[in-house]
Amino acid sequence: MAGRAIETEGLTFHYAGGVGVSDVDLTVERGEIFGFLGPNGAGKTTTIRMLLDLLRPDRGAARVLGQPVRAGSGELRRRIGFLPGDLALPAGLSGAQALDLFAALARRAPIRRDETLDRIGFPRQALPRKVKNYSTGMRQMIGLACALQHEPELLILDEPTSGLDPLVRDAVLGLLRDARARGQTVFLSSHVLDEVERLCDRVGVIHQGRLHQVAAIAELRLASRRHVTLAFADGRVERFTSDEPAPRLLERLRAHGEALRSVEIRAAALDEIFRDIVGSADAAERRA
Numbered sequence: 001m002a003g004r005a006i007e008t009e010g011l012t013f014h015y016a017g018g019v020g021v022s023d024v025d026l027t028v029e030r031g032e033i034f035g036f037l038g039p040n041g042a043g044k045t046t047t048i049r050m051l052l053d054l055l056r057p058d059r060g061a062a063r064v065l066g067q068p069v070r071a072g073s074g075e076l077r078r079r080i081g082f083l084p085g086d087l088a089l090p091a092g093l094s095g096a097q098a099l100d101l102f103a104a105l106a107r108r109a110p111i112r113r114d115e116t117l118d119r120i121g122f123p124r125q126a127l128p129r130k131v132k133n134y135s136t137g138m139r140q141m142i143g144l145a146c147a148l149q150h151e152p153e154l155l156i157l158d159e160p161t162s163g164l165d166p167l168v169r170d171a172v173l174g175l176l177r178d179a180r181a182r183g184q185t186v187f188l189s190s191h192v193l194d195e196v197e198r199l200c201d202r203v204g205v206i207h208q209g210r211l212h213q214v215a216a217i218a219e220l221r222l223a224s225r226r227h228v229t230l231a232f233a234d235g236r237v238e239r240f241t242s243d244e245p246a247p248r249l250l251e252r253l254r255a256h257g258e259a260l261r262s263v264e265i266r267a268a269a270l271d272e273i274f275r276d277i278v279g280s281a282d283a284a285e286r287r288a
Contacts, residue, residue: 010060085158
């Protein structure tokens, strides 16, 4: 347990209108990039707020960096870099002042500030300007720099590339890979499945407040549907989708013998896998 960056047991929070999250059991190992996936309202942000002691669970517990969240929240926040999905920087501060404020709150030197600003292409001449005059993308860049600048042990990022153009998004992914290479842990929620597929070691899928699956992306693909295209010697082309285990599927294809000219097997993309998991969860809810 001491080696885990995040561990939750039975984490539950009820809103007045219903359950926010229910019985979430989750572990995130140190030094990995973990993607937390789910549609809007699934419980991603609620879970993140409980990990940061911004919401108190009705039931269950969470440990972050080896400490119970409630007992060590003040010290823990200095070891965490956090980017909220509803980022609201103090409007009266300049970009430079916002960076200095968050560095002071962390009580750690902003050793990654210059590198982060340079790599995401933030214009240095804009730092003296008030953040209220920034574009959405510029505010998001400053928020990212605030989270990354003190090289925290754990990064908790809620939709980190929201509002950024494709080149800046690629730069952010590079920064997060480098953070992992230095031994930092990254926990991020996202709805941009292409980015998650390119970046994350493992993912967890949450839907309607319940955690339905946690796995490495490679494991999800192995267990998912495969799209098969068969071209026969007589010119026929047959396409179908199979969820059979790979050995059984290959055995079935061999039965065609010399009549088969070529075979193409394509694994499902992450967005298809995600839709299947959420669709199965919805179907189970309807049957219940």
